[in-house]
Each structure stands twice: as C-alpha cells, then as structure tokens.
Amino acid sequence: MTTLVTGATGLLGNNIVRLLLERGVPVRALVRETADPRPLDGLDVDAVEGDLLDPVSLQQACQGVSEVVHAAAFVAIGRTAAAAAQRINVDGTKALAAAAHAVGARMVHVSSVDALAPGTPQCLADEETPGSKPACPYVTTKRAAEDGIRQAVQRGLHAMIVNPAFMLGPWDWKPSSGRMLLEVALRFSPAAPLGGVSICDVRDVAAGCLAALQRGQAGRQYILAGHNMTYFEAWKLFAEAAGSRGPWSQARPPLTTLIGWCGDRVANWTGREPDVNSVSVAMSHLWHHYSSSRAEQELDYQCRAARETVADAWQWFVDHGYT
Known part of the structure; x- marks a missing residue:
C-alpha cells in the first residue's frame, strides 16, 4: 500500500521518500505549487499538488494510502510569523490527521525536540x-500540534509522534539545519554558543x-536524538570536516x-527577522541533550557516529555546489 509523505522536498521528508523507495514501497508526495522540483527529480514518486491549508487537497491526497508521514512544518526560531506557524503547524496537522483517520491510515507526526524540555550538562532529557x-x-505551535495528534488518537487515529534532534545529512536542498554547518565551515566564527546540541543523522531518523x-504504539512519543555535545565541540567537528x-x-x-537584542531591533526596523535574534540566542544557551532510550528499545533506533554524519553532510554540499 502507498505511503503519503508531506514535506517530501525537505531534509527529513526527502530522506524518508528515498528510504521508502529503496524498500519498494509506493510513495505519494504532497507538494505545494511553489515547491523546489529538484528533491524529487528522477524519483518514482506520485507527486500530488496540495497544501496543508487546503483540507480538500489533503483528503484527496490520502485516498488509497495506508500510511502517512507528516514531515512538513513551518520552522522559524523567533518571535514573528505566529499566524503562519499556527496555520501550518497546528491547523494543517489537525486537518491531515482528520484526513488520515477518514481512510484508516496509520500516521507518524514529526515534531521536534524543541517541543520538549531541555536537558542539563549532567542529565539527559526524555519524553x-x-x-x-x-x-x-x-515551540508553542509544535507543542499544540502534538496535542492535536493526541486528541486525534483518542478519536481512533493510529498515530505516533517522533521528536528528532539536530539532523544533518544528505539531500538538504534548502538547506535547513545544514545551514549551520555551511556557515561555520565557510565563515570563521571565533566563538560558539554556550549550550549543547544532539547531532543525529537524518538517514537514521528517517529509519x-x-x-x-510499523511498530509504534498509538499515542506513543519517541525521541530520535543522537550524540550529545556542546556547540563548541559540534562547531569544531564542522570545521574539521571542511578543513x-x-x-x-x-x-x-x-x-x-x-547580539540577540540587535537582531530583534533589525526585525523591528525592516520587518524581516534575522536568524540570530533573542529567541534563537536563548535557545542556543540551553542544553539540547536527549535520551533516545525509548526509541532504541521499542524501535531499534540507532544513530551512526557524528563524525560520519558531518562528513557525509559536508560532502553532499560540496558535490551539489553549495560550497
């Protein structure tokens, strides 16, 4: 039976599509009219035009599918764009869950560790x-989207929630999280943020x-994290991979x-919020250190060495002209 993937042109969604195809599973991809065509170019995928803001297109996309992986999201770490985040992350997720339930499909909702509590240098956070x-x-809309999935489960939808950590790897066309790798590798940064990060391989997260x-319990939540380290250690690893x-x-x-305050002032003056702002700075001070023990025990989740992940991500960017 066919698996529907949203966010199929994004980092995680594209890796999920490719893994499904490797396993011989028919794939349908929900793509927006304005989506970048490169991620799906040459792949044997049933690409259907639709939008999370259009419930009718979601109902049509779900016809004939037995599984749904919801990897699409609006990602912006800052204080602006609240309306867009609400519509896409919350309303869109609820509409897709309703469409999946209507056809009896199982569903995995991709959230983020950003929707969870942080860890500490001494203690890993879990679900x-x-x-x-x-x-x-x-953050608030990803948490609200999780609540929407739990409500749908109570109504009978067989859905699970996964919370990936900081993903790196191939097929990061936008780029998304790989942008940090590129910025550190291509532009010397004398000081790294104070907090910590959990680096995981997007290919392992896709698996x-x-x-x-296939094996998750309805309503169950699974952290898909990786190797916990300081941002300083991560940035040193990024620079090492790039030489x-x-x-x-x-x-x-x-x-x-x-610096974060200055970013906020830029947003006020220009109407465009830069990546570095008071919220992203506050997030960088936290210890995003997580335990994946539940996923390891129940899903056989494994994450390859961080050095391999970073090297492969960097090589993909080199091969595709990002450097």
Whole structure:
C-alpha cells in the first residue's frame, strides 16, 4: 500500500521518500505549487499538488494510502510569523490527521525536540521530562500540534509522534539545519554558543520514523536524538570536516544576549527577522541533550557516529555546489 509523505522536498521528508523507495514501497508526495522540483527529480514518486491549508487537497491526497508521514512544518526560531506557524503547524496537522483517520491510515507526526524540555550538562532529557523551552511561535505551535495528534488518537487515529534532534545529512536542498554547518565551515566564527546540541543523522531518523510507523504504539512519543555535545565541540567537528578553522572559545551570555537584542531591533526596523535574534540566542544557551532510550528499545533506533554524519553532510554540499 502507498505511503503519503508531506514535506517530501525537505531534509527529513526527502530522506524518508528515498528510504521508502529503496524498500519498494509506493510513495505519494504532497507538494505545494511553489515547491523546489529538484528533491524529487528522477524519483518514482506520485507527486500530488496540495497544501496543508487546503483540507480538500489533503483528503484527496490520502485516498488509497495506508500510511502517512507528516514531515512538513513551518520552522522559524523567533518571535514573528505566529499566524503562519499556527496555520501550518497546528491547523494543517489537525486537518491531515482528520484526513488520515477518514481512510484508516496509520500516521507518524514529526515534531521536534524543541517541543520538549531541555536537558542539563549532567542529565539527559526524555519524553517525560517536565518543563519547556522559551516561548516562541515555533515551540508553542509544535507543542499544540502534538496535542492535536493526541486528541486525534483518542478519536481512533493510529498515530505516533517522533521528536528528532539536530539532523544533518544528505539531500538538504534548502538547506535547513545544514545551514549551520555551511556557515561555520565557510565563515570563521571565533566563538560558539554556550549550550549543547544532539547531532543525529537524518538517514537514521528517517529509519526511525518508518520503524515508528510499523511498530509504534498509538499515542506513543519517541525521541530520535543522537550524540550529545556542546556547540563548541559540534562547531569544531564542522570545521574539521571542511578543513577550515574552528572556534576558539564559547561566547558568554552578555555578548550573545546583546547580539540577540540587535537582531530583534533589525526585525523591528525592516520587518524581516534575522536568524540570530533573542529567541534563537536563548535557545542556543540551553542544553539540547536527549535520551533516545525509548526509541532504541521499542524501535531499534540507532544513530551512526557524528563524525560520519558531518562528513557525509559536508560532502553532499560540496558535490551539489553549495560550497
């Protein structure tokens, strides 16, 4: 039976599509009219035009499918674009869940560790750790989308939630999270953020998503994280893969807070919020360190070595002209 994938032109969605095809599973991809055609070029995929904001197109896309992987999302770490985040991340997720339920399809909803509480240098966070991250449209709408999935499960939808950490790997056409790798590798940054990150390979996360689809318990949540390290260690690893200079030190909060404040002022003056703003700076101070033990035990989730992941991601960017 056919599997529907949303976000099929994005980093995770494109890797999921390719893994499904490798396994001989027919794939239908929901794509917007304005989507970049390169990620699906040459792939044997039934690409159907639709939009998460159009419930009718979602109902049509779900016809004849037995599984749905919802990997599309609106991602912006900042204080602006609240309306777009609500429409896409919350309303769109609920509409897709309703369409999947109507045809009896199983569903995996791709959330993010950003919807969960952070860890600490001494303790990894898991699915049950209390707390939350700084409030911003992305964080709050991803949490609300998870609530929408849980409500759909109560109505009978067989759905699971996965929470990937910081993904790197091939097929990052936009690029998305790989943009950090490119910026560190191509532009010398003397100081890295103070907090921590969990680097995982997008190919392993794609396999984890499909394992959740096949073996996950309805309503169950699975963290798909990786190797926990400081941003300083991660940035050194990025520079090593590219053969460039890595950071010398970690930036302290007074400086980074000022930089975030400046980003907010730029947003106020121009109407366009830069990637570096008060919210993204606050997030970089946190320890995004997570345990994937539940996924490891229930889904046989495994994450390859971070050095291999970073090297493969960098090589893909080199091969495709991003450097």
